[in-house]
Amino acid sequence: MAKRVAILQFPGTNCEFDTEYAFKKLGAETEIVWHKNEKLPENIDLIVVPGGFSYGDYLRSGAIARFAPIMKEVSEFAKNGGNVLGICNGFQILVEAHLLPGAMMRNDGLHFISKQQYLKIENNNNLFLSDMTVGEIVKAPIAHAEGKFFIDEVGLNNLKENNQILLTYCDENGNKINPNGSIEAIAGICNRERNVFGLMPHPERAIESILGSSDGVRMLQGFFK
Amino acid sequence: MEKLELLYEGKGKKLYSTSDKNQFIAEFKDDLTAFNAQKRSQELGKGILNNEISTIIFGELSDNGIKTHFLKKLNERDMLVKRVNIIPIEVVVRNVATGSLTKRLGIPEGRELTTPIVEFYYKNDAMNDPIINDEHAVIMGLVDKSEELETLKVQARKVNDILKPFFAKVGLRLIDFKLEFGKDQNGEIILADEISPDSCRFWDSTTGEKLDKDRFRQDIGGVKVAYEEVKNRILVLKKGYKAIVNIFLKEGVLDSAGKAVNHALGSLGFGETVNDVRIGRQIVLKVSANSKSDAEAQTRQMCESLLANTVIEDYNIEIING
Numbered sequence: 298m299a300k301r302v303a304i305l306q307f308p309g310t311n312c313e314f315d316t317e318y319a320f321k322k323l324g325a326e327t328e329i330v331w332h333k334n335e336k337l338p339e340n341i342d343l344i345v346v347p348g349g350f351s352y353g354d355y356l357r358s359g360a361i362a363r364f365a366p367i368m369k370e371v372s373e374f375a376k377n378g379g380n381v382l383g384i385c386n387g388f389q390i391l392v393e394a395h396l397l398p399g400a401m402m403r404n405d406g407l408h409f410i411s412k413q414q415y416l417k418i419e420n421n422n423n424l425f426l427s428d429m430t431v432g433e434i435v436k437a438p439i440a441h442a443e444g445k446f447f448i449d450e451v452g453l454n455n456l457k458e459n460n461q462i463l464l465t466y467c468d469e470n471g472n473k474i475n476p477n478g479s480i481e482a483i484a485g486i487c488n489r490e491r492n493v494f495g496l497m498p499h500p501e502r503a504i505e506s507i508l509g510s511s512d513g514v515r516m517l518q519g520f521f522k
Numbered sequence: 523m524e525k526l527e528l529l530y531e532g533k534g535k536k537l538y539s540t541s542d543k544n545q546f547i548a549e550f551k552d553d554l555t556a557f558n559a560q561k562r563s564q565e566l567g568k569g570i571l572n573n574e575i576s577t578i579i580f581g582e583l584s585d586n587g588i589k590t591h592f593l594k595k596l597n598e599r600d601m602l603v604k605r606v607n608i609i610p611i612e613v614v615v616r617n618v619a620t621g622s623l624t625k626r627l628g629i630p631e632g633r634e635l636t637t638p639i640v641e642f643y644y645k646n647d648a649m650n651d652p653i654i655n656d657e658h659a660v661i662m663g664l665v666d667k668s669e670e671l672e673t674l675k676v677q678a679r680k681v682n683d684i685l686k687p688f689f690a691k692v693g694l695r696l697i698d699f700k701l702e703f704g705k706d707q708n709g710e711i712i713l714a715d716e717i718s719p720d721s722c723r724f725w726d727s728t729t730g731e732k733l734d735k736d737r738f739r740q741d742i743g744g745v746k747v748a749y750e751e752v753k754n755r756i757l758v759l760k761k762g763y764k765a766i767v768n769i770f771l772k773e774g775v776l777d778s779a780g781k782a783v784n785h786a787l788g789s790l791g792f793g794e795t796v797n798d799v800r801i802g803r804q805i806v807l808k809v810s811a812n813s814k815s816d817a818e819a820q821t822r823q824m825c826e827s828l829l830a831n832t833v834i835e836d837y838n839i840e841i842i843n844g
Contacts, residue, residue, distance in 0.1 A: 357831055364828070393831070400833035402771075405778050447775065447834055478778070 312348035319501035346387030359389035388495030399448035405478025435512035572718035581813025606704025692755035697723035770802035
């Protein structure tokens with residue numbers, strides 16, 4: 298049976314259709330869910346909080362979206378073990394909603410960064426990356442101004458101990474580089490229970506070689522096994 | 523802030539120590555007592571109402587320059603207060619004759635006194651809180667020096683001058699009330715205890731209906747409804763404040779924008795002068811609240827839930843009138 302994926306849409310979201318395209322291509326049934334809805338569709342296997350600039354990034358990225366009516370349901374869904382994936386602004390929203398630890402800050406260089414970025418797979422014991430090998434290098438675009446992941450020392454140690462760091466930034470040879478100043482060059486994490494995921498790169502924009510990379514397919518494929 | 527040890531249990535409240543030696547937690551009980559606890563009862567939810575009413579009144583008094591032991595309302599029943607040593611004198615202010623003034627001296631019930639009266643009672647259950655004069659108080663050592671009695675009287679009259687018009691605005695006649703004072707760790711005399719329908723008499727300005735503990739003393743009934751009425755009336759007495767919230771990245775969190783500005787100032791020749799730059803956000807809110815401390819408490823909640831990201835940011839709040 299096809300996997301059912303709900304894709305959230307806030308005012309200012311702009312990646313919902315790319316995300317829909319990607320997940321449909323991989324065989325999922327998708328439904329876009331407006332932020333004012335108070336109910337999620339039934340029998341869903343995954344919620345994706347897509348990228349964009351929800352609420353114009355006012356105050357802090359993701360800070361206002363977190364209080365949208367649908368987010369109550371998302372929290373409930375996640376707490377009951379449901380899978381949630383936040384991409385870019387979606388990652389920021391999940392952090393603001395305390396579904397993922399840490400916080401997002403302005404990039405070190407203070408610029409909006411938009412480019413293809415190499416990433417290293419740091420962990421494959423999770424839903425999405427189970428088909429990949431640790432240390433493998435993939436390529437996907439990043440496009441953000443507030444993608445610098447911050448977490449305090451205790452939090453960072455927790456991430457390491459529980460293998461919650463899933464992706465880091467690197468160059469094409471796998472050497473660590475840091476485009477935005479993220480602590481330990483972290484690009485993606487999951488929660489302790491391994492059902493909530495957040496990453497700054499856009500796998501949904503890397504699903505056909507004509508786009509510069511099709512590695513996004515491999516980054517999402519684990520979910521369809 | 524958590525309750526540690528039960529220090530004292532009175533008729534209306536329990537007092538607990540906290541991890542801060544200069545702060546106590548007062549828990550408001552549902553017990554009702556009268557005639558020096560010879561008559562007892564319980565009224566479910568009364569403590570919650572008294573905590574709420576006292577919070578509003580302490581806020582109003584502190585907005586008007588009266589120093590009180592009130593720090594903040596912690597939850598439904600608990601109030602965080604400054605630690606004081608209670609002066610064992612109940613200070614009573616009367617605007618209208620009733621109660622003991624009528625029984626003892628025969629002044630007709632309901633007569634408006636030409637000038638408010640301040641009375642002292644020795645706070646002592648075993649002796650039925652007897653009325654005393656200044657000389658008694660000094661001789662009994664209830665205060666350290668006689669000037670302190672003057673402070674009690676002046677403060678009590680000021681409280682009356684603030685509260686009488688305050689309650690009049692919502693159709694409540696402030697008949698009389700009891701205050702207790704204490705000395706804080708600097709030896710300063712500040713207002714303590716509670717101010718509620720347990721410690722005040724309120725009559726409705728038009729109907730004359732009693733909306734205080736006399737309903738219990740005189741078996742009129744509807745105690746909780748009356749207390750609720752007092753709360754609801756004063757709750758609408760909101761004033762406009764400006765809440766100025768300053769939000770900064772926490773110490774130790776790299777402020778990239780601050781660093782860039784610091785660098786630019788350096789190239790302008792201020793490198794010797796400027797050691798560090800932190801850039802924050804200022805959010806100015808116009809709020810309606812019962813008092814400054816109410817405005818602050820609510821703004822703090824807004825900061826914690828939305829305005830600041832406390833993982834990376836610190837904030838401070840300034841409340842000004844208008």
